[in-house]
Amino acid sequence: MDAVDAGDVREWFSWMEGRGASATSIRNAKTALGAMFATAVEERKARFNPVRGVRYVPSRDVRLPRKRRPLTLAELGRFMDALPGEWRLFVLLLAHTGLRIAEAIGLTWADVHLGDDPRLTVDDQVYQGERKRLKTANAYRTIPLSPGMARALAAWRERTSHPGEGSPLFASDAGTPLDYANVYKRVWVPARDAAGIDGSEVGAFHCFRHTLGSLIHERGAKSDRQLCDWLGHHDPAFTVREYVGTMDDGLGEADFLDELIPVEQWATDGVGSGRASGEGVGVVTG
Numbered sequence: 001m002d003a004v005d006a007g008d009v010r011e012w013f014s015w016m017e018g019r020g021a022s023a024t025s026i027r028n029a030k031t032a033l034g035a036m037f038a039t040a041v042e043e044r045k046a047r048f049n050p051v052r053g054v055r056y057v058p059s060r061d062v063r064l065p066r067k068r069r070p071l072t073l074a075e076l077g078r079f080m081d082a083l084p085g086e087w088r089l090f091v092l093l094l095a096h097t098g099l100r101i102a103e104a105i106g107l108t109w110a111d112v113h114l115g116d117d118p119r120l121t122v123d124d125q126v127y128q129g130e131r132k133r134l135k136t137a138n139a140y141r142t143i144p145l146s147p148g149m150a151r152a153l154a155a156w157r158e159r160t161s162h163p164g165e166g167s168p169l170f171a172s173d174a175g176t177p178l179d180y181a182n183v184y185k186r187v188w189v190p191a192r193d194a195a196g197i198d199g200s201e202v203g204a205f206h207c208f209r210h211t212l213g214s215l216i217h218e219r220g221a222k223s224d225r226q227l228c229d230w231l232g233h234h235d236p237a238f239t240v241r242e243y244v245g246t247m248d249d250g251l252g253e254a255d256f257l258d259e260l261i262p263v264e265q266w267a268t269d270g271v272g273s274g275r276a277s278g279e280g281v282g283v284v285t286g
Contacts, residue, residue, distance in 0.1 A: 001046040070211040078195035098212035101205040107169040118150035213243035
């Protein structure tokens with residue numbers, strides 16, 4: 001720990017800033033790091049606290065990363081068309097459930113229930129090749145499946161070479177969970193490029209969570225609380241703020257405003273009557 005000096009701390013702040021961390025997040029990290037070193041000094045595991053006296057001043061030229069947007073339905077259609085047939089059900093499951101990619105890779109047939117009440121249970125994940133616990137209590141959840149998805153999964157179980165309860169829902173040839181990097185390079189990137197989708201705008205597999213959240217919210221199919229629980233979050237406000245975007249119609253039409261604020265009636269009021277100075281209703285001055 002004695003090898004860390006004030007310059008290293010400043011460099012760390014700059015690195016976090018470059019990665020898009022907010023000023024508040026960096027200050028919180030500074031506080032935590034300072035407390036850690038203070039404890040180390042008290043326990044004689046470090047001779048000094050390199051955080052003490054280091055000020056963090058946000059750079060003016062730092063550009064925060066753009067908020068990721070959902071796929072439009074047209075983009076989703078093009079993406080599906082560009083996929084090899086054997087990968088379409090996997091991607092459709094992401095789009096239908098909003099699962100995180102590590103959660104989807106971690107699914108086994110024991111997690112899927114295809115009876116009268118089709119659903120899947122999310123209780124772990126496969127991250128960097130290892131099966132791990134979920135990060136938060138809210139991530140443990142049960143997600144409903146549509147009848148169409150349930151039928152497609154039932155048909156898939158009859159075809160797959162690995163239909164056992166403990167087998168991955170979508171397995172490698174060896175029967176092991178899929179490798180994220182391999183799926184990203186072999187599946188996501190080629191289909192994304194063929195579909196003409198800008199990856200800097202939508203990100204990678206996480207875009208299906210944004211797309212599902214936006215679709216559910218736009219259609220009013222679920223309450224904000226239900227959508228939050230569906231995606232495995234804690235706060236509905238966070239879900240709506242971060243995972244709901246405008247879909248194909250963007251902001252939609254403005255036709256309704258003509259009824260609420262009649263332009264033709266008010267904008268022409270006084271035309272030809274000598275009230276061009278701004279006294280007429282509908283003319284804005286200053």
